[in-house]
Amino acid sequence: MEDRIEKRIELKAPVSRVWRALTDHREFGEWFRVKLDGPFVPGQVSRGQITYPGYEHVKWEAVVQKMEPERLFSFTWKVDPKIDPNETPTLVELRLEKTASGTLLLLTESGFDKIPGGRGLEAFRQNDGGWTEQMKNIESYVAQKS
Amino acid sequence: MAAKRRAHAPAFAALGDETRLSLVAKLSGGQPRSISQLTKGSKLTRQAITKHLRVLESVGMVHSVRTGRESRFEFDPEPMEEMKKYLDLVSEQWDQALSRLKSFVEN
Numbered sequence: 001m002e003d004r005i006e007k008r009i010e011l012k013a014p015v016s017r018v019w020r021a022l023t024d025h026r027e028f029g030e031w032f033r034v035k036l037d038g039p040f041v042p043g044q045v046s047r048g049q050i051t052y053p054g055y056e057h058v059k060w061e062a063v064v065q066k067m068e069p070e071r072l073f074s075f076t077w078k079v080d081p082k083i084d085p086n087e088t089p090t091l092v093e094l095r096l097e098k099t100a101s102g103t104l105l106l107l108t109e110s111g112f113d114k115i116p117g118g119r120g121l122e123a124f125r126q127n128d129g130g131w132t133e134q135m136k137n138i139e140s141y142v143a144q145k146s
Numbered sequence: 147m148a149a150k151r152r153a154h155a156p157a158f159a160a161l162g163d164e165t166r167l168s169l170v171a172k173l174s175g176g177q178p179r180s181i182s183q184l185t186k187g188s189k190l191t192r193q194a195i196t197k198h199l200r201v202l203e204s205v206g207m208v209h210s211v212r213t214g215r216e217s218r219f220e221f222d223p224e225p226m227e228e229m230k231k232y233l234d235l236v237s238e239q240w241d242q243a244l245s246r247l248k249s250f251v252e253n
Contacts, residue, residue: 013252
């Protein structure tokens, strides 16, 4: 089991096109299925309403972290702060790399272990070797049981 | 990406500690163990081990069972399965969102 999510996807479109789809709040809303109140600005809260069928009552709230043109877009987010106000946001990082056929998009979402005052993600990083090894043991155990 | 997120952070955080991770690994063999058994081979005191076991107990990853005068601790795989399910769900939602992004930028 991992404490983070990692995805990579090849897109047959230029980096500039993908960058716009990620960072223009209207375009982002199209594929992510959220209606955002305004543009993304680093350091500022982004608010909106999910438009995914069945989840229209859910609010979107994120804090934009980094916008390095055509390279990195990151934000921390909670799906609905009303559900659990104490929930710690996770960090989503979207990185772009130019490839021969278009753009490679690398996504990570991390911070599932964070709690206020806790040791946080750093603890996982420092323990990475041990963590991975132990998780294998635990996972094989869980697999046997199910 | 809109599914309701559940408060799994405490469970993830409970495992974000080397001692607790090693306790879980020992107990995940399936056999309940006493504090003495768990303290053996560790640099920590019984008290420290007990404290870590209580943290794991608070998120439901271990349960204590009394046999005679002794408490034994056993592993409960459920919270970890829940965490895994939760991550799988978030992961699947990203797969869907990214495939929508793909058709969005490629068309």
